[in-house]
Every structure is written in structure tokens, then in C-alpha cells.
Amino acid sequence: MFKRVVGLSALLPFSVLSQSLLIENATLISPEQDQSKQSAYVRIRDGRITLVSFSPLAAEAGEQRLDATGKFLIPGLMDSHVHLSLMPGLLPNGEPQALQKQFEIQQPRSYLYFGVTQLLDPAQSAEQLKVFKSQPLHPDIYHCGATPILGGYPTVFTGPEQASEMFSYMIIRADTGIPVPEGLDPAEHTPEAVVAKMASEGANCVKVFIEDGFGERSDWPNISAELLSRVKQAAKQHGLPVLAHANAIDMQKIAVDAGLDVMAHGMWNWNQYRQAQQMPEAISQVLDRVLKTGMTYQATFNVMDGLTATMLPETLSDPNYANVVPRDILSWYQTEPAQWFKQELLSDFGGLPTERIRQIQQNTIDNGERVIQYLYEKGHPMVLASDTPSSPTYAAQPGLSTFNELQHMHKVGISLKDILAAATINNARAFGLEQDYGTIEPGKMANLLLLNSDPLKSIEAYDSLDKVILRGEVIDRQSLAASQ
Template identity: 75%
Template sequence: MLNRFLGLMGLLPLTLSAQSLLIENATVLSPEKKQPLTSAYVRVENGRVTQVSSAPIQAKPGEIRLDASNQFLIPGLMDSHVHVSQMPGLLPDGEPKTLQQQFEIQQPRSYLYFGVTQLLDPSQSAAQLATFKRQPQHPDIYHCGATPILGGYPTVFTGPEQASKIFSYMIIQADVQQPIPAGLNPAEHTPEAVVAKMAEDGASCVKVFIEDGFGTRSDWPNISAELLARVKQAARQYNLPVMAHANAIDMQKIAVDAELDIMAHGMWNWNQYRAAQDIPDAIRQILDKVLQSGMTYQATFNVMDGLTNIMLPNALADSHYTKVVPGDILTWYHSEPAQWFKQELLRDFEGLPAERIALIQQQTISQGERVIQYLYSKGHPMVLASDTPSSPTYVAQPGLSTFNELKHMHQVGISLKDILAAATINNARAFGLSQDYGSIEAGKVANLLLLNANPLENIQAYDSLDKIILHGEVIDRQSLAAAQ
């Protein structure tokens, strides 16, 4: 009790570090347990949980004691689809650079502010990962190797020369007529070569892009079935799961038929079935194959939510933005130059009012929701994946987007119990990390959260976070808030 009292009085530091930590009197909610463990004790030594007990544990001399009476201890959350790169909404030329620097400092803190202690970046930039890891407090981060084909998405936006600099794992597909950039050795850009390089670089997965165009477009070169099979075979040699970028019915059918491991998006583009009120048979057949194969399926509601919300007045009115976005950046977001991406979206809709565009986008969101509801109704396990940021929309902010993804999952009917599993053990299992994360058990990394409310009773409990425990280091949540 003394430590808790001193902390409340401001007489203890906002971050506590120790070789040994004893959490006392907590209600432990761990997804593998059928029932909460009340009045529990958890010992952490050298950054890992060493003991979980329903009986009191005698404190060691010099051990930090943390009284968690009336609080709930859960595993740290994992968001398995984020991009640690540019500040959302930054101008295409990377300006203002001073704001980008502020963002890079705050970004990992914002994830921690919402209890996200593990991340997976499926399209990593080595430079940005290094910047992220240089910050003094940051979630544990893992990455996929992203392997587009030269000339396909997303290299269609960069051109061959720039693509060769951005995508180190790019594949050259023989039937795609693209000039091979000078200095690029085709032998180093086969499925086998790039997957071997990913494994050497410490990737946790392989990401392929199955995309022939956005909206009404369908003319972008797409990865061939033969190359897709070779990517999968190479990945199996290194025990790397294969993640597919695909969000339309025809693209997801390719990924499912290829028996890939992870779908990186919900299916919000139903193409010719857009007007359907129920789930058409063609879509149901794809989803039934997802169920049969056990494919990990990421909803990523945040993608369409971000594109919709940026159109609305007072898009940044939520008070949470002041917790995760530095004041200088918030001020810039309200400026005219910062509206460039919103204006691009408006032009794409050929002058329709913003409110009308939001209604159209809501229909798209509804399609993605129905897909997730179908999978969930059949008992398919969910995972937490926000795709932050999926586009240059400033409403999609680190940490806050993860929290909003949790809320959207609950909104479509996923139970609070299954949401806790989606944010913890399910993600850990999907990416081969369950030996270290996902539950509160002896031997696991001590990435833990102390909440003031029960997340099995209310989704808003995830916003009642009091303390983040990162590798045994106790961090006061409010110390992570952005400077205003």
C-alpha cells in the first residue's frame, strides 16, 4: 500500500525499474484461463514473469512491490498490422520535417499509452524501424518482409527506379513488361532469394500483394499463381507464415485458393455483389474455405473508418487526440495544407458533398462488418489489427486507432472475452510468438497492463489503463501522453 500511496502523492518516479517486481492483490485476466484469478500475486524477474499465484508471495529484500488492489492485470496488447513510418497526413514531399521528428518521438509512446506492447509491421522500412527502436520506451516490434512484384501494387505509385530503392524484397515477374533498374540483379529477386533474405533479416512473416487495382481499376499487374506458390514454398522452409494484402472478393479468392496463412484485410470490396443485403453464396464459399483452413483473418476496420472520418466536420474533436498527438502537430492538422489528402478524396468522388461520401463509405464498411460477423458466428478466432496508418489520413493515429479497432470489433458483436483473446493470445499464436506473449504465465515476457476497470465487462475499460509494465518496467500511463 505504501508504494501506491507514494505514487499517488507524486513521491515515486513515473517509471519504476527493478530486477524484481511483485504485483500484489490483482485480479488476473489471462485469456487461457476460464475464470479470473482474484487477489493474485505475480512476480517479475529480469523482465519475465516467474511466478503467478492465488496465494500471497513473500516479498524479497529490495523487491519493488506494486499494490494492485481493485485493479485488473491483463497481458499487453498486440496490434498485428501497423506501419511505423511517416506521420499520418504529412505532405507527399515529407514536409514539415520538424513535425515528422516530433511524431517519431511520440509514436511508440502513443502505442504504449493505449497498452499496445507488441507490434507487427507487415511492410517494414528498415530505417523507420531503427528510428522506432531508438526511442527510450517503445513496444516490442516485429516485421514481415514485403515482396511486391516489379510493376505491381504498390510499385505502380513509385516507378521501377524508386521501387528498387524502397522495396528490397521485390520480385521480378517475367510476364510483366517493366524496365529492370540499373544495378538490379534478377537472380536476387526470385521468390526463393527474397524469402531467404527476409529470414536472414529476422522477418517474422512474408507479405505478398494480391491487388489489381483500387475502385474501378483492375489493370495493375498481379502476382502469378506460379510465383505465389513459390513464395509459399520458400516461406515454409523458414517456418514463416505468408500474409496476403487483399481486400476485394476476387483478390481474396486468390489468397484463399493458394492456402496462404494470413489475410491482411477484411473484405470490404464486394464488386458485383455490392448491393447485396446478405452474404452472397460466392463470398460465403470463400469464407467457408477460410474457416476450413484456419487462416488468420484481420478485420482492419480502421482503414475504412479513417477514410470515412476524415470527411466529417470536427474529425479531430475526440479528446483522445490530445493524448497521442503533440500540440504542434494537432495545430498543423487544422491548417489548410494539411487537408491535401481530404481534397484528393473529394476529387475522387467528383464533387459529391462530404456527408454523401461518408454514407457511401459506410456501405463499404457494412460489407466488411458482415464478413467478420459471418466468420465469428462460425467460431473463427479474431485478431486485433488496425493497419495504422493505412493512408495519409490524420485521423488514424498510433495507439488511438488500435483502441478504436477494439471498439469497432465489439460493435459488430464480438464478445469482450473474445476481444481480449484477439488482442493477446490469438495474435501471439498467429505469428509464432506465443512462447513469449499473449498470456500471464511463468516464463513469458512481462509486458502487462493494470486497468482500473474490467475489460470483460466494458470495452471502455481499455481506456482505464493505469500502469504499463514493459519488460518488468512499470510506466505510469500519463507519463506517455503527448506534450501540448
């Protein structure tokens, strides 16, 4: 859909690459193939696949060899909705900073631990991602430019002055009556100006926020249809897809009306239809237009799953947390100060009993599932997008939340074959990256996974990783664990 040509040097942060690697005797599973293929040999040079053969290949002089007998070779996974940098559950004042530093070191390794070799952060600039990219091992990272309007979500939580510092691509909507902060030139904050700026700074997409309030609120300034149209036109000129933050039926209708390219959330807020037992016609009409236009649709089950898990005392007992969360951070999560977000959630529900809160959350999850089932049953392709973390919940952790998203996708009926496509080629196509990722073919970036189990037979296979191959470099999975 969208073509972005990225030079090899921009994707290879390591000073030394393995010159040549030969993967031998793997069972190859690539989403463009109808079925898995036995006895595959894959040659990699300078970080890219150069040859795929189903006849034995002799190793060349000095070539590294990787015996994959009995193992399954698939493309590396892409999570197309993550928020990097801040440790989940950190206190609102940014403390404790010592734990934040530990998190910054482990975060990219945790994504790799679960086979995520490509990421898209839809809300941070290249400058804000420098810490992530400075780590010696990290997935390939892409980003959107986020364009909130002054006074709208999420700047409603920061105030105008701080918003002007946090959001360099902010758009000023003149008719809101919100004073423009001193020193901010409105001419530099039009849709045309901010999209041109983000394109020049290497953004791969544009993110808009279609949100007039959470819960019963609907009084936040929202982006207008006219501004949305101008964002869409400017993005088209630069070859960038436009993502919409929208999770309620009325907000998603606005995004569809504007002809945007990606819905960055599932529709779990059904508003006046939230108690409906059958799919309301008003919702099916919006979804039918998603189907007709081919709009990329991110389920982001992890948003509600993370909020629900925050309320459960047994959440952190899942042994996988120890694999992706450093020990000191995991211990801090057990303390009273770390429960601040849980207490905030309880307050938001006005003192309702915990069991009643869980019922409300489950109903919201059920509605989001029904939307995805409706689209999938009508043949709409899925993409893997976890929105990790969408809130300050310690339940949403890098890598693990991506795996949980895969499990939830399978739970609602998406086949294992289509889940593989969602996590690989579908995401690559949606963001114009299919020339580099998504399949196992000559010319593609050598971001690959070697599994001990068949992902076409079990969703748990994605937790059976043996090796991660990142730009041709072979990494043992256990070396990436937080406990190492």
C-alpha cells in the same frame, strides 16, 4: 503455428532492468483462463514472469512492490498490422519535417498509452525500423518482409527506379514487359532469393500484395499463381507465415487458393455484389474456405473508419487525440495545407456531395462488418489488427486507432472475452510468439497492463489504463501522453 525463437537481449533495449518486481493483490484476467481470478500475486525478474500465485507472497529484499488492489491485470496488447515511421497526414513531399521529428519521438509512447506492448509492421525491414527502436520507450516490434512485384501495387505509385530503392525484397515477374532497372539483378529478386534474404535479416513473416487496382481499375500487374506458390514454399522452408494484402472478393479468393496463412484485411470490396442485401454465395464460399483452413483473418476496420473520419469536421475534437498527438502537430492538422488528403478524397469521388460520399463509405463499412460477423458466428477466432495508418489520413493515429479497432470489433458483436483473446493470445499464436506473449504465465515476457476497470464488462476498460508494465518496468500511463 509458427515458432520463432528470439533471444531476450533482442527484446530489451533498456540499459537497466528492474531486477525484481512483485505485483500484489490484482484481479488477474488471462485469456486461457475461463474466468478472472482474485488476489493474484505475480513476481517478475529480469523482464519475465517467474511466479504466479493466488496466495500472498512476501516481498524479497530490495524487491519493487506494486499494489494492484481493486485493479485488473491483463497481458499487454498486440496490434498485428501497423505501419511505423511516417507521420499520418504528412504532406506528399515529406513536409513539415520538424513535425515528423516530434511524431517519431511520440509514436511509440502513443502505442504504449493505449496498452499496445507488441507490434507487427508487415511492410518495413529491420533497417527501416531503426528510428522507432532508437526511442527510449517503445513496444516490442516485429516485422514482415514485403514482396511487391515490379510494376505492381504499391510500386505502381513509385516507378521502377524508386521501387528498387524502397523495396529490397521486390520480386520481378518476367512476363510483365516492365524494364528491369539498371543494376538490379533478377536472380536476386526471385521468391526464393528474397524470402531467404528477409529470413536472414530477422523477418517474422512474408507479405505479398494481391491487388490489380483500386475502385474500378483492374489493370495493374498482379502476382501470378506460380509466383505465389513459390513464395509459399520458400516461406515454409524458413518457418515464416505469409500475409496477403487483399481486400476484394476476387483478390481474397486468390489468397485462399494459394493457401496463404493470414488475410491482412477485411473484405470490404464486394465488387459486383456491393449492393447485395444478403450474403452472396460467392462470398460465403470464400469465407467457408477461410473457416476450413483456419486462416488468420484481420478485420482492419480502421482502414475505412479512418477514411470516413477524414471527411468529418469534428474528428479532431475527440479529446483522446491530445493524448497521442503532440500539440504542434494537432494544431497543424487544423490548417488548410493539412487538408490535402481530404481534398484528394473528394476529387476521387468526382465532386459528389459529402453526404453521398459518406453513404458510399458506410455501405463499404457495412459489407466489411458482415464478413467479420459471418466468420465470428461460425466460431472463427479474431485477431486485433488496425492497419495504422493505411492512408495519409490524420484521423488514424498510433494507439488511438488500435483502441478504436477494439471498439469496432465489439460493435459488430464480438464478445469482450473473445476481444481479449484477439488482442493477446490469438495474435501471439498467429505469428509464432506464444512462447513469449499472450498470457500471464511463468516464463512469459512481462508485458502487462493494470486497468482500473474490468475489460470483461466494458470495452471502455481498455481506456482505463493505470500502469503499463513493459519488460518488467512499471510506467505510469499519464507519463506517456503527448501533452506531458
